[in-house]
Amino acid sequence: MEGYNAVIFTYGQTAGGKSFTLSGNEDQPGIIPRAMKDVFAHIRRTSTREYLLRCSYLEIYNETIYDLLAPPSVAATQPVQLIGQGILSPLREEVVTSLKSVREVMERGERHRKTASTDWNERSSRSHSVFRLVIESRERGEGKPRASGRQTPGLRPGTPRIQAADDNGFLITGMVNTSCL
Ligand SMILES: Nc1ncnc2c1ncn2[C@@H]1O[C@H](COP(=O)(O)OP(=O)(O)O)[C@@H](O)[C@H]1O
Numbered sequence: 129m130e131g132y133n134a135v136i137f138t139y140g141q142t143a144g145g146k147s148f149t150l151s152g153n154e155d156q157p158g159i160i161p162r163a164m165k166d167v168f169a170h171i172r173r174t175s176t177r178e179y180l181l182r183c184s185y186l187e188i189y190n191e192t193i194y195d196l197l198a199p200p201s202v203a204a205t206q207p208v209q210l211i212g213q214g215i216l217s218p219l220r221e222e223v224v225t226s227l228k229s230v231r232e233v234m235e236r237g238e239r240h241r242k243t244a245s246t247d248w249n250e251r252s253s254r255s256h257s258v259f260r261l262v263i264e265s266r267e268r269g270e271g272k273p274r275a276s277g278r279q280t281p282g283l284r285p286g287t288p289r290i291q292a293a294d295d296n297g298f299l300i301t302g303m304v305n306t307s308c309l
């Protein structure tokens with residue numbers, strides 16, 4: 129929330145519990161929903177600032193990057209490209225305003241993973257996914273609001289951010305950019 133980069137990365141054999149550790153289920157939430165709960169609690173406590181949270185979710189499968197939040201037909205025909213240093217395009221970003229909306233984004237992405245279909249074991253070792261949260265904030269009343277960013281490039285050089293990833297992978301990225309909301 130203060131602009132530091134952070135990455136959570138899980139690594140291990142198939143069925144070792146990486147996805148469960150990060151996502152969990154309704155009874156036992158994983159690191160991502162727990163972290164998101166803390167993020168929303170922090171925002172509620174910090175009434176002097178305004179925040180914009182955006183999520184993206186991608187899968188690297190056989191060296192190709194797929195946007196898990198895009199309709200599968202679009203993701204299959206328009207793989208995400210790495211443009212320059214660390215910028216991903218086209219990559220959808222969904223604005224989230226509640227834990228419920230984060231869950232919806234995670235569930236949609238998980239349904240689109242290659243490991244969601246057949247040959248689970250075979251596919252799992254080749255599948256790495258990244259869940260990213262971008263956090264932007266500004267003091268209330270400061271600057272002009274900025275349009276929210278679906279299809280905006282992914283990682284913007286020079287902007288503080290937090291990232292979390294697993295091999296299989298999820299990534300949480302928080303970015304604080306006081307010029308944007
Ligand atoms: N701590 C846990 N408690 C209950 N079930 C778990 C736990 N860790 C993993 N599982 C279950 O084990 C299975 C494999 O875990 P998963 O997270 O998918 O492994 P990985 O992502 O490492 O391949 C899943 O069905 C998951 O729900």
Ligand SMILES: [Mg+2]
Binds near residue numbers: 296
């Ligand atoms: Mg997994």
